[in-house]
Amino acid sequence: MATLGASEKRIRWLIAVPMALLAISCIYPLVFAFNVALKSKRDYILNRFSLVADATFDNFRLAWVQAKLADYFVNSLTVTVGAVALLLLVSSLAGYALASLRFPYRRAVFLVLLAALMIPVQVVLVPFYRTMIATGLVDTRIGLILAYTAFFLPFSIYLMTAFYARLPRELIEAAKIDGASLLAIWWHVMLPLGKPALFTLGILNTLYCWNDLLISLLVLQSRRTLMVGIAALRGEYTTNVPMLAAGVVLAALPIVVIYVIFQRRIVAGIAVGAVKG
Amino acid sequence: MTSATETHGTATAVRARELLDRNPASRAERRFGILFVLPALALVIVFRIVPLVWGAGYSLTDYNGIDAPSYIGLQNYAALATDPAFRDSIVNTLILLATLPVWIGLPLVLAILIHQGVPGGRLFRAVYFFPAVLSSVIVGAIFNMVLRYDGSFNAMLGSLGLSPVDWLGNSNTALFALIGVQLWSTFGMNVLIFLAGLSTVPEELVEAAKLDGASTLQTWRHVVVPSMVPIIEFATVATTIGVLTSMFGLIYVLTAGGPGTSTTLPEYLIWLEQGRMNRPGYASAISIVLFGVMAVLALVQIRIMTKNAEI
Structure with missing residues (x-):
């Protein structure tokens, strides 16, 4: 697309100023929380908004140990890893079948899986909770893993199907002529070929699972995931703001690291949903 | 032959x-x-489709979570019509939806500016999307500290000579604070979607408009934006679905639906009714109403998605 004329160069820089301010506002809250987290309780009360003078990591230790964020961290990690692994296996298998195998009701199955998009958890809150109780999955990490898989599956299947549908058919046909069984083709051909899409989905689903509050609140009771823990921390430690801030920073840290490393993958994954890639 | x-x-x-x-x-x-x-x-069938049917059944009962549910016909739906909490949640939703042009327009302008090569554009793109990867719990907890009466936002206003506002505690401002925080944390998503769309606008069209003597603004209005219509449609549907079903975490942490019902949206009301109010039958009726809206939106979205997947 044409860029602005040379005489408008000044305007370009003028436009960049409010855009830069907006960008700063996107970073500021987490920096603010980090600054608060480094203050002692006393320092926070005396100099609430100033930059930390005498940094202490006590709040992080307190949040990690005393407020049990370490336990919640392990819970979140367990269910996120489990759910993402399951999501990738199930969506790759289904995407392979939907994109390249001929079987009856293929299109109907694809539509049913996509139609689940119109049933977010809020729409089935009560019966979903009852289902968890009836199946004995309530308050188990397996239950939460299965729930995450069920609720984040349609987008993954859509993406895998679209990805596999664009692969040249000869690849699969060649494998078939070699006499490979269909399951072996999936494992040895489709899974490796699907790596770029699976990688993107792995990151996106990690974000969804790690960040979830509602499904986790419903399924787990005696255990907490990190986000449930942070939400509860607000009520339990209202007076200790620096420790709450430390907890928030700790809970956000893995996501910040993932975003900094995989920013381009995440950005591409979001765009693929909107435009045929 | x-x-x-x-x-x-x-x-x-x-x-x-x-x-x-x-x-x-x-x-x-x-x-x-x-x-x-x-x-x-x-x-999908066990955790979503069967529960949907089951929930439709619940919505026709007086189920309270303990006693066996008994059939009461459409009484829950009739009760919705006169429930002030439900009415407020609908009014709040309508106010929220009335702000949609901002959710689409602001990212569209930002995306066009980045696409035109504003200095620092690549960095802006990455940074704008950053809040969207954070959990709404994280965002809510931080903005609790920022927006409270003695928080840093009021301190900043004070240094500009403005008087402080109880953003989250005043029922006139709480909904706008909630909408503002959600917009702040998700606008980067639409920027990305529009940037992806802009990269598909044919270069020749823009060049032709330039040769015909169109100004930059005219080119945007008459060439770029019209060829972006399918993407704008997609973003509008996706954003609408987003604001109807992904604000639970933020409400839960930032305002808990209050003060009063001033920031209660249907998805939060469902949660309150099934839990604190112990009226899962009634909650199911709200769920089914929400489903009706979602079904219409999702059908539009699926049409767009199947067009793209082409199986």
Whole structure:
């Protein structure tokens, strides 16, 4: 697309100023929380908004140990890893079948899986909770893993199907002529070929699972995931703001690291949903 | 003669099809095809489709979570019509939806500016999306500190000589604070979507407009934005679905639906009714109403998605 004329160069820089301010506002809250987290309780009360003078990591230790964020961290990690692994296996298998195998009701199955998009958890809150109780999955990490898989599956299947549908058919046909069984083709051909899409989905689903509050609140009771823990921390430690801030920073840290490393993958994954890639 | 060849050709095709169907490879395809989609189907049916039907049933009962539910017809739906909390949640939703032009327009302008090569554009793109990867719990907890009466936002206003506002505690401002925080944390998503769309706008069209003497603004209005209509449609539907179903975490942490019902949206009301109010039957009725809205939106979205997947 044409860029602005040379005489408008000044305007370009003028436009960049409010855009830069907006960008700063996107970073500021987490920096603010980090600054608060480094203050002692006393320092926070005396100099609430100033930059930390005498940094202490006590709040992080307190949040990690005393407020049990370490336990919640392990819970979140367990269910996120489990759910993402399951999501990738199930969506790759289904995407392979939907994109390249001929079987009856293929299109109907694809539509049913996509139609689940119109049933977010809020729409089935009560019966979903009852289902968890009836199946004995309530308050188990397996239950939460299965729930995450069920609720984040349609987008993954859509993406895998679209990805596999664009692969040249000869690849699969060649494998078939070699006499490979269909399951072996999936494992040895489709899974490796699907790596770029699976990688993107792995990151996106990690974000969804790690960040979830509602499904986790419903399924787990005696255990907490990190986000449930942070939400509860607000009520339990209202007076200790620096420790709450430390907890928030700790809970956000893995996501910040993932975003900094995989920013381009995440950005591409979001765009693929909107435009045929 | 021609017709005989055709008949012969068709017969050959049918014969070929029969052979193919009897071919072990294609029989395996049929069997394994179903088998491979089965895990996905099972999960979606057990945790989403069956519960939807079950919930529709609950919505016709006086279920309270303890006693056996008994059928009361459409009484829950009738009660919704006169429930002030439900009415407020609908009014709040309408106010929220009235702000949609901002959710679309602001990211669209930002995306066009980045696409035009504003200095620092690549960095802006990455940074704008950053809040969207954070959990709404994180965002809510931080903005609790920022927006509270003695928080840093009021301190900043104070240094500009403005008087402080109880953003979250005043029922006139709480909804706008909630909407503002959600917009702040998700606008980067639409920036990305629009940037992806802009990269598909044909260069020649823009060049042709320039040659015809169109100004930059005219080119945007008459060439760029019109060719972005499908993407804008997609973003509008996705954003609407987003604001209707993904604000629970933020409400839970930032305002808990209050003060009063001033920031209660239907998805939060469902949560309150099934839990604190112990009225899962009634909550199910709200769920079904929400489903009706979602179904319409999702059908539009699926049409866009199937067009793209082309199976």
